[in-house]
Amino acid sequence: MFDYAPLWISLRATVLAAVIVFALGTLAARLCLDIRGRFAWVLDVLFTLPMVLPPTVLGFFLLVIFGRNTFFGKLLSDAGMPVIFSWHATVIAAVVVSFPLMYKGAKGAFEQVDQEHVWAARTLGMSEFGIFVKVMFPEAWPGILAGLALSFARALGEFGATLMIAGNIPGKTQTIPMAIYFATAGGDMRTAWIWVAVITIVSCVALAVMNHFGNKGRS
Amino acid sequence: MELEVSIKKTLKDFTLEIDFSVSKGEIVGLLGESGSGKSMTLKSIAGIVRPDGGVIRLNGTTLFDSERKIDVPTRNRNVGYMFQSYALFPYMTVAQNVACGIKDPSKRKETVSRNLELLHIDKFADRYPRHLSGGQQQRVALARLLAASPSVIMLDEPFSALDNELKDSLQEELKSTLERSGCPILFVSHNREEVQRYCTRSLHLSEGRLLP
Numbered sequence: 001m002f003d004y005a006p007l008w009i010s011l012r013a014t015v016l017a018a019v020i021v022f023a024l025g026t027l028a029a030r031l032c033l034d035i036r037g038r039f040a041w042v043l044d045v046l047f048t049l050p051m052v053l054p055p056t057v058l059g060f061f062l063l064v065i066f067g068r069n070t071f072f073g074k075l076l077s078d079a080g081m082p083v084i085f086s087w088h089a090t091v092i093a094a095v096v097v098s099f100p101l102m103y104k105g106a107k108g109a110f111e112q113v114d115q116e117h118v119w120a121a122r123t124l125g126m127s128e129f130g131i132f133v134k135v136m137f138p139e140a141w142p143g144i145l146a147g148l149a150l151s152f153a154r155a156l157g158e159f160g161a162t163l164m165i166a167g168n169i170p171g172k173t174q175t176i177p178m179a180i181y182f183a184t185a186g187g188d189m190r191t192a193w194i195w196v197a198v199i200t201i202v203s204c205v206a207l208a209v210m211n212h213f214g215n216k217g218r219s
Numbered sequence: 220m221e222l223e224v225s226i227k228k229t230l231k232d233f234t235l236e237i238d239f240s241v242s243k244g245e246i247v248g249l250l251g252e253s254g255s256g257k258s259m260t261l262k263s264i265a266g267i268v269r270p271d272g273g274v275i276r277l278n279g280t281t282l283f284d285s286e287r288k289i290d291v292p293t294r295n296r297n298v299g300y301m302f303q304s305y306a307l308f309p310y311m312t313v314a315q316n317v318a319c320g321i322k323d324p325s326k327r328k329e330t331v332s333r334n335l336e337l338l339h340i341d342k343f344a345d346r347y348p349r350h351l352s353g354g355q356q357q358r359v360a361l362a363r364l365l366a367a368s369p370s371v372i373m374l375d376e377p378f379s380a381l382d383n384e385l386k387d388s389l390q391e392e393l394k395s396t397l398e399r400s401g402c403p404i405l406f407v408s409h410n411r412e413e414v415q416r417y418c419t420r421s422l423h424l425s426e427g428r429l430l431p
Contacts, residue, residue, distance in 0.1 A: 114306070116302050116304055116306040117306050117308055117309075119265075119267050119293070119300075119302075119306070120300065120302060120306035120308075121308070121319065122266075122267075122292075122293040122294050123265055123293055123296070123298055123299065123300040123320075123369075124319050124320030124363070124367050125294050125295070125297065125320055125322060125367060126294065126319060126320070127294065128294075134308070134311070134319075135308055138308075138310035138311075139309065139310065
């Protein structure tokens, strides 16, 4: 019987990561619009760094942060939620690697919003929150969606950081990319082929769905 | 005096130094070449740009005073500003656009329909701005502005985006609508004839200063 567990583990990690990254990335992008000067530059570098660092480096940092030897890791472990080698680790790794794509996409989209619309809204007495929700968000939506599509794809394909903090525990933390790697390494080409096909189909479907909604938002 | 402006701002090519006032019910034309500081003056009053120094008062309330360090945010200034591009929100219907500036939710529906009727755009209520002509868009922008019941109305080149034929038919209508609003009105234009036709009085701006 073929073991479908990697599919469910991958989907769970990717969908949860996409939801978290959507909220965090959009908020971070909005926050950065208001900050000027050197601090803005530092934040931008910090938020973009996971995109340029090798995933193994990210995995290393995550191990340091969540490992059982640190205060934070110990706290979580004592609270009955050890992160390392748990399914939560697959989500955390996916969030970290896909965050910059969402952040960059949303920031670019917010910067494209017509400033006259924003100022017109202010002269009408709308609150900054109201302007964000009613004026900026709808105008930036296609760009935000593009960022979300890219981060979803990136989270689905995540391998390096996941291997370092979640490991390769079949039925628990083994995602599709992990299953492909270990099937190939073990010479099980049939299993590898199946997972390659599955991940390709899931990626295409996800991008098609988001393109559809992106076009709908425009027309 | 309803609106009092006395501001100074250093711009790239010259210094904007302007001092004037507009009373209730008066339509004052601000005339000048493009780049003479007209839009900058409107933007200072609206709080979109910050003057280097001076005072702006509206109905006795200080909106800006560099010495007393007062700079009321745009949101609380209650200024009606019609942008040259009209700046309608593209993802909202005409009715939603007009509803944006209405502060009292219980009067929202009634205020929207009253202003849509006033400007004869009630039949476009559910359309989006991009499906409207330039003249129709201008009426929506004006309806949105009036629905917010501003304390001052500022129009930045209101006819620059319209063709001549449409201008003539709109102008009379706009004039009577503005006169009924009963608040000080500033009308920016580079067209002398337009200003003479419309305004009770005109100010001529050149390189940031008012000509006598």
